[in-house]
């Protein structure tokens with residue numbers, strides 16, 4: 001399934017990209033937001049796009065070929081395959097100024113779910129990798145070698161899963177028989193471990209455990225805190241930051257950081273409450289259902 005950018009109009013309105021400005025997209029993904037930003041900053045502007053997943057760039061270039069239109073290859077686009085926590089270093093290395101705007105659209109893209117081959121989705125039978133980067137920690141290592149206590153903590157804290165104990169016990173019992181190698185194997189173990197009417201059958205029982213593993217493996221909360229610490233090194237005065245999160249723990253981090261910066265008179269908030277998707281957007285793009293957008297401007 002092709003990735004549809006979430007809250008696109010709202011993001012652009014808050015980022016307010018102007019002709020000739022310098023923007024950073026910390027989570028390029030399928031480039032949906034980047035494409036619009038690029039249109040607005042024009043040929044005199046500059047876009048620095050980051051994505052940790054090396055397949056993102058390959059995928060984007062393949063799509064460019066299919067559509068016969070250039071995007072990543074434009075002179076005013078620099079793509080960096082790295083963690084967005086390195087943005088401040090890359091600005092120095094490439095002798096770039098502070099930016100007019102920064103976008104973070106957290107988590108993973110629909111493309112990664114459908115064709116990364118890394119086991120992000122419990123709907124596809126793939127090896128348990130779940131790491132965005134090439135040589136990172138894998139879900140296989142966590143599931144097959146971490147202690148019961150550690151696995152339970154991950155599932156409970158990062159998945160907010162109330163059956164974390166049962167799920168962990170089932171994982172430990174199953175891995176004694178044979179290593180748990182694939183997303184289908186793991187999903188089946190989880191489904192068998194929870195009550196039949198789990199969450200009134202509204203979500204697949206594997207959803208929260210898979211989410212927790214992905215967040216843990218990629219240190220997603222730590223990365224978010226690290227980049228929020230760097231905001232003043234990345235953005236110039238009047239620079240705008242917009243962050244879309246999909247998890248309550250992420251949104252809490254963003255909310256608290258921005259509130260503290262506001263109290264220190266370093267930013268003005270562009271959003272009092274998080275912006276959420278309209279029902280029209282949710283019905284055409286279910287992924288937007290849990291999105292929360294917050295923004296601020298440096299003063």
Ligand SMILES: C[S@@+](CC[C@H](N)C(=O)[O-])C[C@H]1O[C@@H](n2cnc3c(N)ncnc32)[C@H](O)[C@@H]1O
Pocket residue numbers: 003004005006026027028029030031032033034050051052053056082083084085105106107108109112132218223
């Ligand atoms: C939700 S998608 C972004 C979608 C994009 N805005 C679009 O409209 O196509 C998030 C992307 O961020 C990447 N990502 C996640 N954590 C990252 C990090 N710490 N540094 C760089 N990229 C990251 C993922 O690989 C994924 O491609």
